[in-house]
Amino acid sequence: MISRSPNFIEDMDHIMITEEQIQNRIVELADKINLDYQDLNTEKPVLVIGMLTGAFTFTADLVRHLNFHISVDFISASSYGASTVSTGSVVIKKDVGDITGRHILLVEDIIDSGISMKHILALLGTRNPASIRLCALLSKPDRRVTPIKIDYLGFTIKDEFVVGYGLDFAGRYRALPYIGVLKPELYN
Ligand code: IMP
Ligand code: MG
Numbered sequence: 001m002i003s004r005s006p007n008f009i010e011d012m013d014h015i016m017i018t019e020e021q022i023q024n025r026i027v028e029l030a031d032k033i034n035l036d037y038q039d040l041n042t043e044k045p046v047l048v049i050g051m052l053t054g055a056f057t058f059t060a061d062l063v064r065h066l067n068f069h070i071s072v073d074f075i076s077a078s079s080y081g082a083s084t085v086s087t088g089s090v091v092i093k094k095d096v097g098d099i100t101g102r103h104i105l106l107v108e109d110i111i112d113s114g115i116s117m118k119h120i121l122a123l124l125g126t127r128n129p130a131s132i133r134l135c136a137l138l139s140k141p142d143r144r145v146t147p148i149k150i151d152y153l154g155f156t157i158k159d160e161f162v163v164g165y166g167l168d169f170a171g172r173y174r175a176l177p178y179i180g181v182l183k184p185e186l187y188n
Contacts, residue, residue: 025155030065034068048071048073049106051108051120052075075095079091090116106135110137110167111139139153139155
C-alpha cells in the first residue's frame with residue numbers, strides 16, 4: 001500500500017511503528033473484537049466511542065474491519081491537573097448521547113499515565129451501559145500512575161513522546177500514516 005499522506009519524514013528522529021505494522025495490527029485487533037462480540041445478543045448496535053482528537057484515525061481504520069453492527073460517536077475531553085491522581089479530573093467538551101443499556105467499545109490513541117481514561121471510564125460507568133471495553137492503540141506502562149485494564153491493545157511502547165497516526169505535538173503531525181519520534185530539537 002502506498003500512502004499519499006504527507007509524511008514529514010525529515011522531522012523524525014526515527015519511525016517507531018510503520019504504517020504497515022499499524023494496519024496489520026489493526027486487522028489482528030479487529031479479529032479478536034469480532035470474535036468477542038459475535039454472540040452478543042443486543043437490540044441496539046454496539047456503540048464505538050472514539051476519544052477525540054487523537055483516536056480519530058485509529059477509530060476510522062478499526063471500524064472498517066468490524067463485522068457486526070455498530071454505531072459511532074466521539075467524546076472530546078481535556079484533562080486538568082493530570083500530574084497527580086487525586087487532583088486529576090476531566091472536562092467533557094463534547095459528550096455522547098444516552099448510553100443506557102448499550103455495549104460500549106471505547107477507542108483511545110494512547111494510555112499514558114492512565115488518568116484521563118480512569119476518569120472517562122468512571123464517568124461512563126455511572127450511566128448504566130451494558131458493558132464497556134477499551135481498545136487502545138498504544139500503551140506506555142512505564143508512565144502509568146493508575147491501573148487501566150486495556151481489553152485490546154495495539155502496541156506497548158517505551159517512554160518516548162510519539163507523534164503521528166492521530167497523535168500530535170502542538171497540534172501538528174496527526175495526519176502521518178506512521179508513528180514516529182521527532183528530532184529532539186523540534187520538541188523545544
Ligand atoms: P494520560 O491521562 O496521561 O493517560 O493521557 C493520555 C493522553 O495524553 C493521550 O490521549 C494523548 O492525547 C496524550 N499523550 C500521551 N502520550 C503522548 C505521546 O507520546 N504523544 C502524543 N500525545 C500523548
Ligand atoms: Mg487522547
